[in-house]
Amino acid sequence: MVEHPAYPVGLRLTGRRVVVVGGGQVAQRRLPALIAAGADVTLVSPSATPSVEAMTDAGEIRWERRRFQDGDLADTWYALVATADTEANERISAEAERSRVWCVRADDATAATAWTPATGRSEGVTVAVLTTDTPDPRRSAAIRDAIVEGLRDGTLVAPQQRTRTPGVALVGGGPGDPDLITVRGRRLLAEADVVIADRLGPRDLLDELPPHVEVIDAAKIPYGRFMAQEAINNALIEHAKAGKAVVRLKGGDPYVFGRGMEELQALAAEGITCTVVPGISSSISVPGAAGIPVTHRGVAHEFTVVSGHVGPDDPRSLVDWKSLAQLRGTLVVLMGVDKIGAIAEALVAHGKDPATPVALVQEGTTAAQRRVDATLGSVGEVARAEEVKPPAVIVIGDVVTVNDRL
Numbered sequence: 001m002v003e004h005p006a007y008p009v010g011l012r013l014t015g016r017r018v019v020v021v022g023g024g025q026v027a028q029r030r031l032p033a034l035i036a037a038g039a040d041v042t043l044v045s046p047s048a049t050p051s052v053e054a055m056t057d058a059g060e061i062r063w064e065r066r067r068f069q070d071g072d073l074a075d076t077w078y079a080l081v082a083t084a085d086t087e088a089n090e091r092i093s094a095e096a097e098r099s100r101v102w103c104v105r106a107d108d109a110t111a112a113t114a115w116t117p118a119t120g121r122s123e124g125v126t127v128a129v130l131t132t133d134t135p136d137p138r139r140s141a142a143i144r145d146a147i148v149e150g151l152r153d154g155t156l157v158a159p160q161q162r163t164r165t166p167g168v169a170l171v172g173g174g175p176g177d178p179d180l181i182t183v184r185g186r187r188l189l190a191e192a193d194v195v196i197a198d199r200l201g202p203r204d205l206l207d208e209l210p211p212h213v214e215v216i217d218a219a220k221i222p223y224g225r226f227m228a229q230e231a232i233n234n235a236l237i238e239h240a241k242a243g244k245a246v247v248r249l250k251g252g253d254p255y256v257f258g259r260g261m262e263e264l265q266a267l268a269a270e271g272i273t274c275t276v277v278p279g280i281s282s283s284i285s286v287p288g289a290a291g292i293p294v295t296h297r298g299v300a301h302e303f304t305v306v307s308g309h310v311g312p313d314d315p316r317s318l319v320d321w322k323s324l325a326q327l328r329g330t331l332v333v334l335m336g337v338d339k340i341g342a343i344a345e346a347l348v349a350h351g352k353d354p355a356t357p358v359a360l361v362q363e364g365t366t367a368a369q370r371r372v373d374a375t376l377g378s379v380g381e382v383a384r385a386e387e388v389k390p391p392a393v394i395v396i397g398d399v400v401t402v403n404d405r406l
Contacts, residue, residue, distance in 0.1 A: 005132045006115055011102075014038030017075055020061075021068050021092055022082035023048025026106045030080055033119065035060045044068050045083070068092055073099050078114070082106040109135045120148035122187075127151070152183045167272050168236050168246045170260050172253040172279015173201040175286050176391075177365040181205065185277045193244035196235055200251025200391055214239075218248075229259060233266035240272045251391075253279040257307050257334055281305075283332045286364030286393040290371045291403045294330045300399050302329030308336020308394070312346035325350035330397035337390045341380025347396070348376055357400035362392040373400065 018034055020027050023045035031052060034041050041061040043052065048063065056063040064072075068088060072095075073079055079101050081092045089107050096103035097113065105112040117128035118140035127147045129140040150156025169188045174180035181189075181202055189195065189205060196216045197206060206215055218232050232248075239246045254260030254276055267274045283305040287294055294303040304327060312321045324331060325347045336343055337360070348354050354377030361371050374382035376396060 006130055008117070008128065008130060010126070010128075011037075011078060013078060015040055016077040017042065018078045018080070019044060019073055019076045020080045020082065021045065021072075021088075022080075022084070022106070023052045023063070024082060024084070025049065026082035027080070028052050030082070030116065031055055031061065034080075039078070042072075044072055070095065073101050076101050079103040080106070080116075081112075118144040120144045122148050122151040125151060152187050166243075166245065167274055168240050168248060168263075168267055169275040169277055170248045170254040170263060171250065171277045172258070172281075173198075173205070173249050173251055174280040175252060175282040175289070175365045176200065176202060176363065178202040178204040180280050180285065180365060182277060182279065185279065188245075188275070188277065189247050189249065191245055192247040194239045194246045195249055196232065196246065197249040198251050201249040202251075205249075229262060233263055236263060236267060237270050237272060240267070241270070250279065251282070253281045256281045256283065256305070257309075282364060282391070282393050283334060286361050287332065287359070287395045287399075289365045289369065290359065290361040292359055292361075292395050293399055293402060294332060294395070296399050296402050299402055300329045300397055302327065303332060303397075304329065305332045305334065306336075308333040308339045308343055311339045311342040313342065321346045322350045325352040330395065330399050333394040333396065335390065336394055337383065337388055337392045340383050340394055344376045344379050352376055356396060357398060359395045359400045360386075360388050360392050361395070362388055362390075364391075364393055 013034065014037065016039060018039040018041045020031065020041060021044045023043055027043065028049050028051045031041065035055065043056070043061050043063045044066065046065060046067055055061050076099070079092070079096050081089050081103060083089055086107060089105055090111070093103055093105055093111060102114040103112055104114045104116050109115055115130060115135050117130045118137065120127045127144055129144045131140055147156065171185040171188055172182070173185065186205070189209070192213055194214045194216065195206065195209065196218050198218055209215065216235060236246055236248060248263060250258045250260065252258060260276065264274050264276065284294055295301060304324060306319050306324065310317045312319070333340070333343060354375060356376040358374045358376055358379045359371055360374070360383060361369065363369050372382060372386045372388055
């Protein structure tokens with residue numbers, strides 16, 4: 001046990017010489033942060049992991065392919081000793097002491113002059129955690145993770161210092177499971193004054209918002225009540241011009257059949273700043289949650305995502321169903337539950353095998369998720385008999401049965 005706690009400090013290493021001795025797993029973990037800090041890194045080691053070697057090939061570090069030699073720490077500001085040779089580590093550490101170089105030892109923290117904290121970052125804030133006496137990496141990492149997660153999802157923000165992102169953020173909320181929204185999306189949601197939410201967004205997250213946040217329902221229920229796109233655009237503009245932080249919470253990704261670009265263009269026309277936060281698209285996440293890979297080696301080398309909100313015979317359709325029928329890969333249809341019979345007929349008419357497997361995944365990634373299997377020849381009838389309702393993702397192709405074969 002040491003008499004006094006370590007003195008925390010942030011080293012500004014940009015352009016300054018740093019020496020790392022040992023090219024194993026410890027170096028592999030530590031080097032990216034040193035590179036990101038702009039340090040002039042020299043690695044001294046007769047061997048290195050493939051990842052460390054790749055950093056050398058990319059020109060991010062210099063690699064001296066040999067053992068440590070006396071004098072290697074000359075003009076060095078900071079050293080990391082991470083070899084498996086205790087005697088060598090002690091010799092290097094002793095040279096660092098003589099040269100007054102701050103030195104971290106991976107094998108014996110008590111013999112080092114510096115400790116590496118458990119470090120995390122979130123939107124301009126660096127969190128570094130050290131235990132008081134001797135380093136306890138697991139405890140430090142657990143505390144760091146708790147703090148960083150709180151900063152990222154907005155649960156750890158001092159009320160008097162609450163940050164606000166001006167303008168509008170188009171946030172992709174993911175496929176439905178609230179845990180599948182991006183970290184940045186969740187943070188912006190926590191900072192919002194106004195949230196304009198789609199029906200397919202992660203609704204559970206709305207319950208976590210503070211009472212002062214105004215939530216506007218922009219749900220577009222099929223063939224029922226809806227908020228016209230122009231009205232949504234006007235609401236975004238109105239609240240943004242009032243100086244409020246506005247989040248447009250969408251299901252999936254804003255640009256995958258989400259009309260995100262229309263909203264961005266409307267905001268841009270009014271000179272309003274807009275941030276776009278990509279989301280996990282249901283086109284890949286929902287099949288995955290149902291045990292279906294959209295690609296699989298030896299089965300499908302491509303996947304195509306199309307909208308099925310209008311049928312193949314509808315003049316408004318922009319989908320080339322004839323060409324799709326000739327593809328060997330996976331076809332993912334969104335918003336096509338009520339048109340799947342006509343879609344299947346069109347694909348078969350253009351040459352697609354009616355025995356092609358089809359899966360309909362309703363309410364994917366949520367507690368209500370269910371999967372209905374059929375073939376291209378039977379899917380229309382099966383969807384009606386099983387009363388499949390939107391939202392549902394439809395997967396057509398041999399990948400549907402890959403898991404069954406395994």
